[in-house]
Amino acid sequence: MTSQSTPRHSLEGLELLSSAVIILDSDSRIVYANAAAENLFESSVKALVSQRLGDLFLNGDHLADVFEEALQHRFADKRLDLTLERAGREALQVHVIVTAVDNPETPVLIELRENVQQLKLDREERLLDQSQANKELIRNLAHEIKNPLGGIRGAAQLLEFELPERQLKELREYTQVIIKEADRLQTLVDRLLAPHRRPHIVGDVNIHEVCERVRSLIMAEFPQGLSIKRDYDLSVPEFRGDKEQLIQAVLNIAHNAAQALSKQIKGGDAQITLQTRVARQVTLAKIRYRLALDLHIVDNGPGIPPDIQDRIFYPLVSGREGGSGLGLTLAQTFVQQHMGVIECTSKPGCTDFRILIPLP
Structure with missing residues (x-):
């Protein structure tokens, strides 16, 4: 049966599973993949069949080693969490169940479930790292903006004060724009700095x-x-x-x-x-x-x-x-x-x- 796919109609029950299931021959080549496996690997059955399991991933050596252990019946089934890296695609965080089957033609069945908890932890970690980087950026940027703002506002006020009476009415509109925009930016900067300034009152x-x-x-x-x-x-x-x-x-x-x-x-x-x-x-x-x-x-x-x-x-x-x-x-x-x-x-x-x- 090597290099030939197992008829899907004979494994209809596996098609109903939400977890990915692949069946391997004695040469570690895929002979069957259910619909969930197609979704997980983002590949059709035709593309998956006859490929060696270890060749699907950049770090497939560990899976190949586990396959050999199953082939030698060192265990009935084995469970492990893996990060499977793929070229040009996001790595898969999966919980893998490897089962040794009493069939010389298709001796190994592998079930893969996306490890949702690990994905959530990784996402939270990225969010925390991004948040920390954002806070540092905001704090530094806000201070850099805040320092010249006072000078700009003060210069506009001084300019307005120094304007001759005959020009005051005509040019005051422009100095007021500068002052109001400086105040608006000051409010924005204060909001940026607010979480870092205000004490945590428990x-x-x-x-x-x-x-x-x-x-x-x-x-x-x-x-x-x-x-x-x-x-x-x-x-x-x-x-x-x-x-x-x-x-x-x-x-x-x-x-x-x-x-x-x-x-x-x-x-x-x-x-x-x-x-x-x-x-x-x-x-x-x-x-x-x-x-x-x-x-x-x-x-x-x-x-x-x-x-x-x-x-x-x-x-x-x-x-x-x-x-x-x-x-x-x-x-x-x-x-x-x-x-x-x-x-x-x-x-x-x-x-x-x-x-x-x-x-x-």
Whole structure:
């Protein structure tokens, strides 16, 4: 049976599995791959059949060694987590189950499942690294901008003061533009530096008090056409944190959502949901926590544009005309100061910001 594929109709049950399954002959060549394997390897059965397993990956030697062990019946089945590197494509984080089969023509069956937890950890690590780099960049850039701003504003004021009376009315318009724009930039710089300047004031935090404060602020600004649904788990315990920072973080997200719902608000069917739950056995920044706050801010708006979904927490990235692109950056910073993280999934009709913070 070497170099020939196993008839798919004889293995129909494997076609129904969500995990990738491949069957190898005694020469380590693929004779069968199910539909999930085609999706995982991003390749058709025709392209996969007759290839050696180890040749599919840049680091396939380890799999080849395990295949040899299975061929010699050193184990019935073996489980391992691997990172399989591919040329020109993203590496696969997979949990692999290698099974020795009592069939000389097809002696080895391998099942591969994407290791979602590892992918999540890697993504969180990248986010933390990016966030740290962004904070350093922002802090340095803000200081570099801040220093000459005072001089520019002061020079414009001095120039206005020194203008002759006959020119004051004519030229004051221009000096005022300089002063107002310098003030606007000063406000922007202050917002950039705010998380690094303000002390972290720790106390007991009830997350539902935070949500209710945010709800009242949003409803005051958007009294018509917007409803804010509460879906609270009152068993969520209090935890130690900075209440004002968390209010600001949740407010930034909810306010962005409300602004994105302008069309729905006009139609009277805009909705934001504040949902609290307790998540169990959560890993944040490689640390395992028994309990965590699981807070969702969900809206039924148009969704975040796909081209910026991976960059929404970067500073100065905004999907809204006139937006500063700082609200989500500050929200992520405040949540990270509580050892937590913000995640986001978005599609038209449902954008879900999820805040995870360790609980005692």
